Amino acid sequence: MTVNAVARVLEELAPLDYAEDFDNVGLLVGDAGMEVKGILVTLDTLENVIEEAIAKDCNLIVSFHPIIFSGLKKITGKNYVERTVVKAIKYDIAIYAIHTALDNAISGVNHKICDILGLINTSILIPQKKTIKKLVTYVPLANSNKLKRALFEAGAGSIGNYSDCSFSTEGTGSFKATEKANPVIGTIGYLHYEKEAQISVTFPKDSEKRVLESLFKHHPYEEVAYEITTLENTNQHIGMGMVGELEPAMAETDFLIYLKNKMNASVVRHSELRNKDIKKVAVLGGSGSFAIEAAKAAGADVFVTADVKYHEFYQAEKQLIIADIGHFETEQFTKTLLVDYLTKKIPNFAIRLSESITNPIKYF
Template sequence: MIIKDVTNYLEKLAPLNYAEDFDNVGLLVGNYNTTVTGVLVTLDTLEETIDEAIANKCNLIISFHPIIFGGLKKLNGNSYVERVVLKAIKNDIAIYATHTALDNSKNGVSAKMCEVLGLENYKILIPKKGIIKKLTTYVPLTNADELRAALFSANAGNIGNYDNCSFNTDGIGTYKGNEDSNPTLGEKGKNHSEKETQISVIFESKNKASILKALQKNHPYEEVAYEIVTTENVHQNIGMGMIGELPTAMNEIEFLLYLKKTMKTDCVRHSNFINKKIKKVAVLGGSGSFAISNAKRAGADAYVSADFKYHEFFKAENKILLADIGHYESEQFTKNLLVDYLTKKFSNFAVILSEKSTNPIYYI
């Protein structure tokens, strides 16, 4: 197995195009063609993480957070980031990060929080925009069925619980090839009219390459006319955060104590009590203050995330219980998620869960 085999499988769970624009995901250090001797899964990559990988004979680290976030202008060991990268390179250890690609996955970070908390019937809190594209092309009537089938096979035309979806309009296409052309229908240098079908299909952006390949391979024309646009549709199965329900409603103190125990945190910072039962709960791993209004609009009784600032607790406005359990604590079970996922696929090398806590925050 080479690194590319592992990352290709991992990207079925967390496609890189799911990541936010500000993020830095994918293979940060190393070569995709390197043979894998073992995989170490961690939340963060620190110098001690590299040591752990060396001790376990792992030459690939799958890290949730990217060690390289902004640009590196120098590599002389003056910061912990530079020292980690230098040590990884020196010891031929590759580093791959998933971060917001996994955050936006239906079965990613927030889904794991729901699982740990025992939430039921959970769904995406903030469906992601910009993922749904639309392809429109034009093909001779006699070739329309064949081309549509090829596009569907390449994962075009999937809408929620439906597949093989398209919109079709028949019309007349016109063209005239120059002396270097080789038209499939008609003659070069002469105006030609052809009965054609306009086919429109939507698709996830991650499938763009395979869909264009299917289009070019199965379209009869020498020059294929098509256009791709980004739609305003949101993808209900891709996005940040989750919202679900507790099996049994709890009062606020019961819920916070349950949260503290289940999420293994030494501190829960919370907003003022609102004297209501907690049944519907929204969660979001990592820094989640941006989604407070989304949790309120979704009717959540409580919102569990991390890194809330002082003034952001006022946004509860006596309508929701805000609970900050800590950044590391909200994402800590992500390692287990990744190990379980990779172990199901790969048995010819070790997939090891890092035993090191990389939490930089301590409580007294």
């Protein structure tokens, strides 16, 4: 199995198209065509993780965080990033990072937090915009159903819990084939009129390549007329954070104790308590203060996240409790999520959970 083949499996779970623009995801170090001997899954890729990969005979590291985040102008080993990259190259170890692609996946980081906390009725907290596209094309009536089936199989026509969705109208198309044309219908040099269907289907943006390949393969015309537009609709299955419910509700202090124990947190930093039971819980792994207002708008009683600054706690405004349990603590179970997923998708293959400690924050 090659690095590229493993990447394709990972991108079924978390397509890179949905990673945030600022992020650096995908294959960061190594040859995509290299044969994989073993996979080591980690939260961060540091020198000690490279050493662990060497010891466990793993030549592919699947890392949540990218070790290369901003551009490297030199690789001389002067800092921990450069030393890690140098060591990976020296021992022919590939590094693949998934980061915000997995943050935005419906079965990703935040879904795992919800599982750990036992939340039910979960949904995306901040659905991602501009991730749904629409294809419009024109095809002879006799070929319209066959083309629609092919587009559906390529990933088009799924809306929420519905599949095979499309809209068609009938009309008359016209064209004149020139001398260099090879028309399937019509005669060179003569204006031709054809009863056609205008077909419209939506698709998630990560399916665009497959949808277009299917369109060109199954459309009967030599020249295919089509247009693609990006819709303003939000995608309810892609986005940052999640919100769910506790069953039953808990008293505030009971929930904070429960949160600390379930998430193996050393401390919970929180805003002022409200003397109200906790029922609806919003979560966002990693630095999530940007989602405080979204958590309030969702009616959450508490927002679990990390890296909240002093003045940002004021934003709770007694509308909810902000609970900061630490960056590592919110994302620590991501390794298990990825190992479980890869083990299921690639059985009988060496997939290891990294035992290296990469949390840079210590508590006294």
